[in-house]
Amino acid sequence: MALSRRNLALRVVASLAAVLVSGCSQLAPAEGLAPAKPKLMVLLVVDGLPMRQITQVRDQLASDGFARFLDRGQWFSEAHYGHGHTVTAAGHAVMLTGAYPQRTGIISNEWRDLKTGEQVYCTQDPAHTYIDSPTPRLAGTSPRNLKVETLGDVLRRLDPEAKVIGISGKDRGAILPAGHKGTAYMYMAETGRFASSTYYMAQHPAWVTAFNAGKPADAFFKKTWAPLLPEAAYARSVPDGQTWQVATGNGNRLPAVVGDQMDAPGPRFYGNLLASPFGDELTLAFARAAIEAERLGQRGHTDILSVSLSSHDYVNHAMGPESRLSHDHLLHLDRHLQRFFEYLDRTIGRDAYVMALTADHGFADTPEWAQSQGRQAGRLAAGPALASVNAALLQRFGVPKLARDFSASGLLLDDASIASRGLPRADVERLAKEELLKLPGVLAVFDEQQMRSGDADKTPYLAAMRKSWDPERAPGLQYVMQPGWFLSSRPGGSTHGSPHVYDTHVPLLFWGRGISALGARPERVEIADLAPTLAGLLALPAPAQAQGRNLQLR
Known part of the structure; x- marks a missing residue:
């Protein structure tokens, strides 16, 4: 039956109203309704980064690296680990489970079996091997030793089409945040490639094979790590070449040539690459390849990407966090992060994702430096x-x-x-x-x-x-x-692993969709709060064994 002019006009008005309401709802949620979930949640982990190192160089940071969190997000000036043995695996296990080692079972990077005395590695699993790469004894190949679920496990249980990917220069830095239901890719220090294991898949997807075939690590052969700023900018740090700074690998002075006195890229070069800014640059390049190939945050599902940047830990172990080399490495990392954020803005959309940045532990100053300053160490x-x-x-x-x-x-x-x-x-x-x-x-x-x-x-x-x-x-x-002491057989460098503030106090920084730009928050919080907080942003229940709380960032 033909419509009257009046009914037709009413329907046109109703349709226009529906379009306007729909458009407005995409721009801003109606009052009282929860905002739409982010398309992608990115966890960035800087291995071995004490919070004090960020605040000490805040005036030298780029405009949109760490500063994106500090100036336009929310961050906690007193974020600490609550457990006492602060090491890489334990910290990475806490982040997305919200549980302490007493529940995760990841008490250290390695430990001795209580009955046999045999060494156990945190992510070892003899049932699985690396794909297209050698698998040494005690290699990290699966999350079998992780006793609890992660936020990614919760996400994939509720939405099996969601993707959870963990990437790191270290196997434990990729495997533990990825959880039981995610996928982990780790840097192979003998070959310069990234690999997963047979726990996750039988063979690599084509994009991983293509990335490795391009030999991107080789592009850094003979590349010079030079100071980013003029010499005067490093007056607040300990100069290069100290007797306690470990001079293996890339030496203990800048500028340093990665691959110096080598004829061609090989295992020693690929290992040394991790202890330079180029290790982080390579890891972020692989992360970009994963985002593009897996279409993370671009498929109508909320995805999780965890990227653990390992290089700062290697630098701090060899040189100490007080060193110029550590200072300069952090500035290079800051610029790498800025470029990665620009990429995310273009690819995912600046208002479509959320980021959190933390560290797995802090660092002690080298004992010799501390002693020179009149401290017991x-x-x-x-x-x-x-x-x-x-x-x-x-x-x-x-x-x-x-x-x-x-x-x-x-x-x-x-x-x-x-x-x-x-x-x-x-x-x-x-x-x-x-x-x-x-x-x-x-x-x-x-x-x-x-x-x-x-x-x-x-x-x-x-x-x-x-x-x-x-x-x-x-x-x-x-x-x-x-304080200032550690059990170690190394003659130089520094380490971590204590319940003292220099080891427990780490960054906890947030930015992105649904996060109010409140800047610094002074209350003391724990890294166990990270998983429940991110769960709140993603409208998910917290992992079952989580001991932290939602920090309410909205």
């Missing part, structure tokens, strides 16, 4: 320390090597030997604890009874060490070094 060599404890146990009980080894942040006793000889285990543990406390630099030792207790003991560091302790994997005796 030092190195306790692991071998002599173990021998000293065993000598005391031998004298008292007549049995050699009752202390097997240091494992994660603890001392592993030989329980089989103790039991077979009928020794009173409590007495062995008590003497071992006493001897540990006699060693230079040891601040506290907690025994198994203290670790198992669920009380609210206010003993300093005990709560943090409990959060690091999984009784199925960690020794009962847990130690804490004095």
Whole structure:
């Protein structure tokens, strides 16, 4: 039946109104309604970056690298890890699970099996191998040792079409954030390629094969790492060439030529590449290739991309965070991030994604530098320390090597030997604890009874060490070094792994869709809060074992 002019006019008006309402709803959500979910969530991890390093060079940052978070996002000036043994694997496991090592089971990068004493690597899985790359013993090939789910696992359980991809220069930096249902790609330091493992797929997709075929790592052969700024800009940092700065790999002075005195790219060059700004540049290039080929954030599903940038950790281990090399590396990284953000803006849309940036741990200053500044600091060599404890146990009980080894942040006793000889285990543990406390630099030792207790003991560091302790994997005796001290067999460089503020205080920065530009927030928070907070932004439930809270960024 033909429409009257009046009815036709009413329908046209109604249609125009619907179009206008629909258009407005895409621009801004109606009051009281939740904003649309972001198309892509990007987690950026800078391995081994203390928060103090960012604030110390804030005046030298580019306009849209770290500054995007600091000036136009939200960031927490007092974000800390809550667990005591602050190392790469433990931190990466906390980020997207929201759970401490006591629940994740990732107590360290490696540890000793409590019964056999055999070494266990955090992401090892003999059932799987790298694709198109050699697989060394104890290589990281799957998340089998991770006991809990990640935010990506939650996302893919609710939306199997969503994609979760983890990328890193280190296997643990890719595998642990990717979780059980994601896909991990890691840099192969022997070949300069990126690879996944048979846990995730039988063979690489064509885009990975093509990326590796282009040999992008080789483009950095003989490339010079030169200071980004004039010499005067580094007056706040310790000059190059100090005796405690490890001069292996790329040396300990800038400018440095990566691949110097080598005839062609090879395993040594590919390994050295990671300890330079070019390692991060290569990792971000692979991340861009993943975004394009997998169409992350461009398919009508919310995806998660985790990119862990490993190079800063290598630089800090060799040179210390106080060094000019570390200072300059951070500035190069800042510029790499700015270019990556520009790419995301073009590809995903500036208002269509969210980003979070954090680190897996902080760093201690090198002991020699700290001593030169009048601070107490030092190195306790692991071998002599173990021998000293065993000598005391031998004298008292007549049995050699009752202390097997240091494992994660603890001392592993030989329980089989103790039991077979009928020794009173409590007495062995008590003497071992006493001897540990006699060693230079040891601040506290907690025994198994203290670790198992669920009380609210206010003993300093005990709560943090409990959060690091999984009784199925960690020794009962847990130690804490004095500030500025660490247990190490290295003659130079620096490290991390303590519950002290220089190791726990890391960046926690946010920017993107649905995040208010409030700038700095001073309340103390923990990195365990990251997963529940991101879950809130993605309108997802937090991972089941999460111990953190939603920080409410809207």
